[in-house]
Amino acid sequence: MTIIDKTADVPAPRGSTENSGPLLDVRDLHVEFKTRDGVVKAVNGVNYSVAAGETLAVLGESGSGKSVTAQAIMGILDMPPGRIPQGEILFRGEDMLTMGYEERRKIRGQKIAMIFQDALSSLNPVLTVGYQLAEMFRVHQGLSKKDAKAKAIELMDRVRIPAAKERVNDYPHQFSGGMRQRIMIAMALALEPDLIIADEPTTALDVTVQAQVMDLLAELQREYNMGLILITHDLGVVADVADKIAVMYAGRIVETAPVHELYKRPAHPYTRGLLDSIPRLDQKGQELYAIKGLPPNLLKIPSGCAFNPRCPKAQDICRTDVPLLADVTEQDGGxxxxxxxxCHFWKEQIHG
Amino acid sequence: MGRYVARRLLQMIPVFIGSTLLVFAMMYALPGDPVRALAGEQTVDPAQIAQMKKDLGLDLPLWHQYLNYLGNLFQGDFGTQIASGRPVADIISDAFPITIRLALFAFTFTVLVGISIGIFAGLKADTLRDRGLLVLTLVLISIPSFVLGYLLQYFFAFQLGWVDPNVSTEAAPGELLLPAVVLGSLSLAYVARLTRTSVAENLRADYMRTAVAKGLPRRRVIGVHLMRNSLIPVVTFLGTDLGALLGGAVVTEGIFNVQGVGYAVFEALRHREGATVVGIVTLIVVVYLVASLIVDLLYAVLDPRIRYA
Incomplete structure (x- = not known):
């Protein structure tokens, strides 16, 4: 009840046009790659949406199509060999897939930005970090070299890089892993985009630094009221920051749920398997659960449910019919x- | 940095001594001698020849001759040609500017055309355009320079009459264009291939993806992010290549009758003029060493990950 508790100035929701719909809406997205061995179907009908200020975590094994989906949203897929045969990616209601190159380029970095996994290889090794940060302001806002550099220093301060002024002319290899990832974050934040896609932002970092970087990201997201798509395979990271989760398998979303619901009551055997594979201190000495088998070959996705060869509960119907993403309800229909x-048997999975 | 340069300069001393000794020994081992070459077909009294050799110090053992040569060299004396009586320093100062001009022309041609072809091919690797340019460079690599030289000379000078087949003693810039193209064509092929591979490889780099994701215009993505990284190996090659162009002009200069270093070395070899050959070769070695030092320093400028201590 004191004035001390007064919240900091929250920026008003951005976007001049009143848009009640979600920030980003991916509809029935398909992505395939032509290779020598055939057509790899990396993404097979993905739907998800993110609103301003919301965090969506996309979870899945390597090769489940989570990164490819993100790259399709960013428009940085290699095409060819990549191809988007079907689907829509609506940003503020406009389909980005039908936009021209220039129009799309202006969205990249300004409206949607991306944080990559390996900051060392994702930053240009022969340009100073100051130059790479300042480039955003110079290109998109037409600032002078000097002003852009000042902005870059400001940004580095913002992501808490010590002695930003002295380090602005350093090269990426002169920073530690955590600091480099902060620079990546700073670069994505530079123009205060509406949406940030973070593709496994903490995978290359050690655990203590992971927590720092995630906290920083979550804090900045709150401050700027940005939408965030967090791509990860780390269930621990997800629990702390995400609002909702989409679990992907073989290019499809197999389960969606608000974050804590998913941990409490998974409605898909694959999600169950993932949760059971987390090492737990209270089960010390016991054998760690692992999902049997290997992720499917995307050249030859199994018929029916793609997970059926590895599923402990697979029935005949799972081998013939592809299960659609169905609404999950309470036992009483609530x-x-x-x-x-x-999953054909989500009822048994969640309530059984 | 300063220490590194100093160390590299000091390293040049043994290389310098080694290369002069080697060339000197080779000249000594060659059959025939300059005094006899002076006489040509005429029969000369052996005693007279022996006397001349003694006067010129050519009767001394190899090591003694070498020490005498080095001693003179350190006093700035490159020696004198036996046949013409001209100081070797004069011959060098006549021939070098012409060859340097020729080499710079060839170098410019190599850089501009080679890198352009490389970028053009590398940006669309494994397409028809890329394959075509690769075949073209392969052809250039396979044709020996004397074949290409005579071919272009025949075509442009004798058939079309656009240029004179021979370069005059002044070696005007216009006259040097065709020899420069012939001289640079091999390096051009290598530069094009190197650039192409480097560009094609760096196109797939993570930082290129980042640059696109930042919403930079294509011009900037390629011109700044791709080129800065792709040109590093090319610059390394170009540096040593400049030295090779200076030294390797012998054949080209012969075809087009350019009175440069190659021509001078060839003449000196024919007359067994040891001092001239050693002087010119040594100078080329020094140029080569300096060029590679400059390249190594440039390398650190281009790639900040490399630091010299």
């Missing part, structure tokens, strides 16, 4: 908002 499962 609604569970935001929950969906692409």
């Amino acid at each position: 609604e569970l908002p935001g929950r969906g499962s692409a």
Whole structure:
């Protein structure tokens, strides 16, 4: 009840046009790659949406299509060999896939920015970090070299890089891993985009630094009221920052749920398997659960449910019919908002 | 940095002594001698020849001759040609500017055309355009320079009459264009291939993806992010290549009758003029060493990950 508790100035929701719909809406997205051995179907009908200020975590094994989806949103897929045969990516209601190159380029970096996994290889090794940060302001806002550099220093301060002024002319290899990832974050934040896609931002970092970087990211997201798509395979990271989760398998979303719901009651055997594979201190000495088998070959996705060869509960129908993402409800039919499962037996899984 | 340069300069001393000794020994081992070459077909009294050799110090053992040569060299004396009586320093100062001009022309041609071809091919690797340019460079690499030289000479000078087949003693810039193209064509092929591979490889680098994701215009993505990284190996090659162009002009200069270093070395070899050959070769070695030092320093400028201590 004191004035001390007064919250900091929250920036008003941005975007001049009143847009009640989600910031980003991916609809029935398909991505495939032509290779010598055939067509690799990396993404097969993904739907998800993110609103301003919301964090969506996309979870899945390597090769589940989570990064490819993100690259399709960013427009940085290699095409060819990549191809988007079907689908829409709506940003503020406009389909980015039908936009021209220039129009799309202006969205990249300004409206949607991306944080990559390996900051060392993702930053240009022969340009100073100051130059790479300042480039955003010079290109998109037409600032002078000097002003842009000042902005770059400001940004580095913002992501808490010590002695930003002295380090602005350093090269990426002169920073530690955590600091480099902060620079990546700073670069993505530079123009205060509406949406940030973070592709495994902490995978290359050690655990203590992971926490720092995630906290920083979450804090900045709150401050700027940005949408965030967090791509990861680390369930621990997700629990702390995400609002909702989409679990991907073989290019499809197999389960969606608000974050804590998913941990409490998974509605898909694959999610169950993932949760059971987390090492737990209270099960010390016991054998760690692992999902049997290997992720499917995307050249030859199994018929029916793609997970059926590895699923402990697979029935005949799982081998023939592709399960659609169905709304998940309570046992009594009560609604569970935001929950969906692409399993023929989600009822048994969640309530059984 | 300063220490590194000093160390590299000091390293030049043994290289310098080694290369002069080697060339000196080779000249000594060659059959025939300058005094006899002076006489040509005429029969000369052996005693007279022996006397001349003694006067010129050519009767001394190899090591003694070498020490005498080095001693004179350190006093700035490159020696004198036996046949013409001209100081070797004069011959060098006549021939070098012409060859340097020729080499710089060839070098410019190599850099501009080679890198352009390389970028053009590398940006669309494994397309028809890339394959075509690769075949073209392969052809250039396979044709010996004397074949290409005579071919271009025949075509442009004798058939089309655009240029004179021979370069005059002044070696005007216009006259040097065709020899420069012939001289630079081999390096051009290598530069094009090197640039092409480097560009094609760096195109797939993570930082290129970042640059696109930042919403930079294509011009900037390629001109700044791609080129800065792709040109590092090319610059390394170009540096040593400049030295090679200076030394390797012998054949080209012969075809087009350019009175440069190659021509001077060839003449000196024919007359067994040891001092001239050693002087010119040594100078080329020094140029080569300096060029590679400059390249190594430039390398650190281009790639900040490299630091010399």
